[in-house]
Amino acid sequence: xxxxxxxxxxxxxxxxxxxxxxxxxxxxxxxxxxxxxxxxxxxxxxxxx
Numbered sequence: 949x950x951x952x953x954x955x956x957x958x959x960x961x962x963x964x965x966x967x968x969x970x971x972x973x974x975x976x977x978x979x980x981x982x983x984x985x986x987x988x989x990x991x992x993x994x995x996x997x
Contacts, residue, residue: 949985949987952990952991953967953990961990968988
């Protein structure tokens with residue numbers, strides 16, 4: 949499963965960390981999934997002025 953988080957500023961980084969923690973702890977125990985099957989991609993778009 950791939951999760952993409954757009955706008956990787958401080959909030960995006962916090963969200964990615966919280967989601968990774970959720971996957972590693974709750975989802976792994978409750979759903980017996982492989983943690984290595986998850987990919988979290990953080991995208992920080994650059995707007996040219």
